[in-house]
Amino acid sequence: MPRQQLSRRTILRGAGAAVALPFLDAMLPRTASAQAASAGRPIRSIFLGTEGGVWTGKDGFFPYKTDQDVERAKQWGKNEILPGGFVADTGKDFKLTQTLEPLADHREQLLILSGLRHKHDSIGNSVVNAHGQDLGTLLTGTNISGTPGVSLRNGQSADQYMAERIGRRTRYSSLELAVGKSSYNTREASTQGLMGFLSYDAEGNALPVEANPEALFDRLFTGGSAEDRTKRELDRTRRASILDTVLDDLSGLDKAVSKKDRRKLDEYGNSIRELERRIEKQREWEEIPINLPSDAMKPSGYEGYATNAGDGSGRVEQMRLMLDILALAMQTDVTRIATLRLGGYFGTFKFLGFPENPHNGYAHNAWKDSGGAQAIDRLHVEQLAYLLDKLSGMTEADGSSVLDNSMIFYGAGLTNGARPTRGHDKSISHDPHGQVNTPVLIAGGAGGRLQTGRHVNFDDGTPLTNLFTTMMEVMDLPDQQFSDSTGTLNGLG
Known part of the structure; x- marks a missing residue:
């Protein structure tokens, strides 16, 4: 019996839930070959x-x-x-540092890029301090302007530049996510700038972020009305999974899809059920108070990292919940553009064996003892590796993985390391919040359009925004001029 072709917009509905499906063979035109399917595979950023x-x-x-x-x-x-005098280990035979070792299984899909920076970083900023130029300008390449205490102005971020042009192809043009609450997650016009935000619209306004995994899951994969939410809360009270309400629709697809697609649907359903269980568990823990010592004091500004574990270990589950849902969003093609503020040198990392204030103790003093800084950085890279594992396990209709067809930009707006003195003097000093040699890498296959598995070094002054125009070209947005870019990066394609 000829199989039925399904629309890519197919969703399952029932009892107040609407669940998107992953990409299935049955969504391809009947005459499409594997080669044609591969050629049309969407690229995610x-x-x-x-x-x-x-x-x-x-x-x-x-x-x-x-x-x-x-x-x-x-x-x-x-x-x-590199700044500090170290010679870059470039090419395909580079040795991973301790920080990047968690990425060993994916080194063939890595592009480590050294030497890049935003042009404005070399001239400083009299409006905001280094924190204001951290995540706030990482994706914009803009020198924040304005008047502290009155108004600040940024530029459009690379993700939103992409979303404006291809966002109409998906249910959500982009997602703006965060883990916990930044110590500077505010739009107040202060010298701290817009540090806690990655995404900015065409007017330079910071876009609000979603930091609640449960709310994100409901927003992406279920109905959004108040009535539907009430129904879902009742279902959760009865310990009923949302997917239980659509099992009839799910089983009804058996005759319309291939055996391979049925396995994929089973795997997809199981992953959503597992997420539901984990989110419910986290909610239960949030309702259990922590018996703090009478002399315990909550650090100002760190309340967003409050978890069920006073040693900070709960942040790992927070990060992974967000990454799991982000991966599902890419698998189901509800969006192809997303930003996630993963974390930083704030809160507590006592569970790693480093109980000091991470900002003052490790960012500012790493030049004395880099152990704490390396442990924090490695923890974040481990979460990147976790996301890559998830995406590599998600199969596309042509047999490739979602990771094969993705570009994952990973980076920070500041460096804690050697800083060259501005001007003609090439001497080196330590800078806890430097802005040269921006730490960035790209992970993923990029649809085969980038030569990965390498460390590539660029001369100082090469605009980081040239990386974004390169990514835009991979996203089929060629001949774009973004921010202060001067073109694409040579030698990556």
Whole structure:
């Protein structure tokens, strides 16, 4: 019996729930070949950012040649010499640093990019401090302007530039997500700028973020009305999964799809059920108070990281819940553009064995002892690896993975490491919030359009925005001029 062709917009409905489906063979035209399917596979762009910086000194973010000395510190910025005098370990045979070791299983789909920076970083900013130029300008390349205490102005971020042009192809043009609450997650016009936000619209306004995994799940995969929410709460009270209300529709697809698609639907349904269970468990824990010592004091501004574990370990589950839902959003093609503020040097990392204030203790003093900074950075990279594992396990209709057809930008707006003195003096000093040699990488296959598995170094002054125009070209947005970009990055395609 000939199979029925399903629309890519097919959703399952029942009892106040609407669940999107992953991409299935049955959604392809009957005459489509595997090659044609692959050629039409959508490319996704995900931007992950951490605030407060990343350690870029010895055995930090960037691979370097450990067998070469650092006598050429004043020559940094050219000939593959990094700030601090370390020689970049470039090409395909680079050795992963301790920070990047969690990405070992995916090194063939990595592009580690050193030497990039925003042009404005070399001239400083009299309006906002370094924190204001952290995540706030990472994706914009803009020198924040305005008057502190009155108004601040940013530029449009790369993700929103993309979303404006291709967002109409999906249910959501883009997603703006966060884990916890930034210590500067505010739109107030202060010298701290707009540090806690990654995404900005065409007018330079910070876009609000969703930091609640449950709310995000409901928004993406279920109905959104008040009546539907009430029904779902009743269902949860009765410990009934949302998917139980659409099982009849799900089973009704058996005759319309192939055996392989049925397996995929089963896997998809199980993953959503598991997410539901984990979210419910987290909600239960949130209702159980923590018996704090009488002299315990909550650090100001860190309430967004409050978890069921006073040592900070609960943030790992927060990060992974958001990453799981983000991966599902990409798998179901409800969006192809997303940003996620993953975390940063705020809150507590006592569970890692580093109980000091991470901002003052590790960002500012990593040059004395980089152990705490390296542990925090590695923790965040482990979550990137977790996302890559999830995406690589999600199969497209042509047999490729969602990771094969994605670009995951990972980076920070600040460096905690060596800083060259501004001007003609090429001497080196330590800077807890530097803005040269921005720590960034791209992970994922990019649909085969980038030559991955390499560390590529660029001369100092190469605009980071050129990376964004390169990503836009991969997204079939060629000949775009974004922010202060001067073109695409040579040698990546």
